[in-house]
Amino acid sequence: MATTCPVISRISGVRSLDPAVWRRLTADGPHFYASLPWLAAQEDFSGQPQRLLVAEQDGAVTAVLPYAVPDREFNPFYEPRALWGERAPAADGLIHLGVGRGYDNPVLLEASPEGERGELVAALANEVGRLVAETGRPAVAQYVRATATDTVAALLGGTAVTVVPVGLNAVIRLPGTGFDDYLRALPGSRASRRRKIGYERRRFEAAGYHVGCEKLRDCRDELAPLLVQLQHKHGQSATTESTARLLGSQAEHLDGIVFTCRRDGDLLGFSLVYPWHDALHVRMAGFDYPRLAGAFEYFNLTTYLPIDHAYRHGLREVHLGMESYRAKLLRGAVLAPTITLLGPGAVDDPDGLRAAAWRRAAAWENEIHDTAGAFTITGVFKEAGACPNG
CATH class of the missing domain: 3.40.630 (Aminopeptidase)
Structure with a gap:
């Protein structure tokens, strides 16, 4: 005291x-x-x-x-x-x-x-x-x-x-020990939601991407152009130069994890997440839109792959941030x-x-x-x- x-x-x-x-x-x-x-x-x-x-x-x-x-x-x-x-x-x-x-x-x-x-x-x-x-x-x-x-x-x-x-702020709280437990806990019309999520995951898997889990410090130079594409798509102003500086500063101090999808080595989509205590914070995503297969890349990279990763590493929450509330609610998020x-x-x-x-x-x-x-x-x-x- x-x-x-x-x-x-x-x-x-x-x-x-x-x-x-x-x-x-x-x-x-x-x-x-x-x-x-x-x-x-x-x-x-x-x-x-x-x-x-x-x-x-x-x-x-x-x-x-x-x-x-x-x-x-x-x-x-x-x-x-x-x-x-x-x-x-x-x-x-x-x-x-x-x-x-x-x-x-x-x-x-x-x-x-x-x-x-x-x-x-x-x-x-x-x-x-x-x-x-x-x-x-x-x-x-x-x-x-x-x-x-x-x-x-x-x-x-x-x-x-x-x-x-x-x-x-949208947060997905993870029950049990694996992705099936997450699916079983979905509120509302669970069967239809499970089918939808299963379909979106299968489409992504069938798209032929090489899917990876990389360290931010190893791929940071590739991310800025894709992040800027997403920001411009949503009416936000951003430059590749300032975005690259932002990513560089985070790579120097934080152990960022990047979920990636590539084709022939080229990065076509990513999400950047940070583990902290028992949670995973989804911070950024980016896509090379003209080259995507249209296989639900956004939800796989920003939601399903992070959930899989969180379960494998004993984490209990995935923080998805703001905006796109309906999409996040449909995938089991609660809003604070x-x-x-x-x-x-x-x-x-x-x-x-x-x-x-x-x-x-x-x-x-x-x-x-x-x-x-x-x-x-x-x-x-x-x-x-x-x-x-x-």
Whole structure:
């Protein structure tokens, strides 16, 4: 039990902290995006050190709160105005709490759960308030898990916090010991789903690809052109050069696994995944679309091969990320809500912003029959009036 008041310091660079501290911070498993290898890769790619608020009590680090003060945001999924229009503040006018990137944002990392949590959160909230005053920027926390909303609201000041839905993370939880157990556990019309998945796997196997499981460091130079094809197909802007740099930075720090399909040695499709504790995180995919056989390459590379791999290595979950909700639900995923919290002064018209955010969420109704229900949670989220029925 901590006996002294928390002392908060500001540190620049994730490698400024002892790796043993990071191991304690992420020991419970869910926080891949707060791991030292992931954050070091992000630092190297951006060229900017990660900023950290570090709390110490009795000579030991008890918590870390990452934050960023960006000059520009290139990813539209992290740009509030790209998500919700002019009622939202621009990313470059905000302090961003948490690790950023990954669409699953652990904001407060506690290395000593038995510590005085209330006192710790209050001390960090005071330091966030000082950052807001110094920079003239309100604070925001994006892609926060529902279970963390009350803590994050407290870090933002606890009052006048605007809370809006932002996305849903899809996770396939793996029962039993093999792919047949996964199939048997599928909800709904299981027989038809099993037949569909079996058909998609057989078509892929019959397409004549050479299917491999490769290390990112060995094939990273081949991936960028295919990833860019996928991004352009979905209306995203990306260059081969910047994508190659991103992959290179991750290859230097992370033990990435790449599921590949090749023909005559040429790479035609891939998915990039990262194992972390008992889960596999599917991060990227790419395809040479004109040369594909049309054999359900996407689902085999991003879902079925990762599930097979997870079972073989004793992993219990496959994290598929956001978007394409209907396809992921049909393959047994469960959806976990993520939200954005904007601190005092960030939003001029909270009611208008909430309405815009729910209009965006309503666009998923053809994939998710009860979008509002998917975001029904307790705590500050409900109290803030984010749910139109809440």
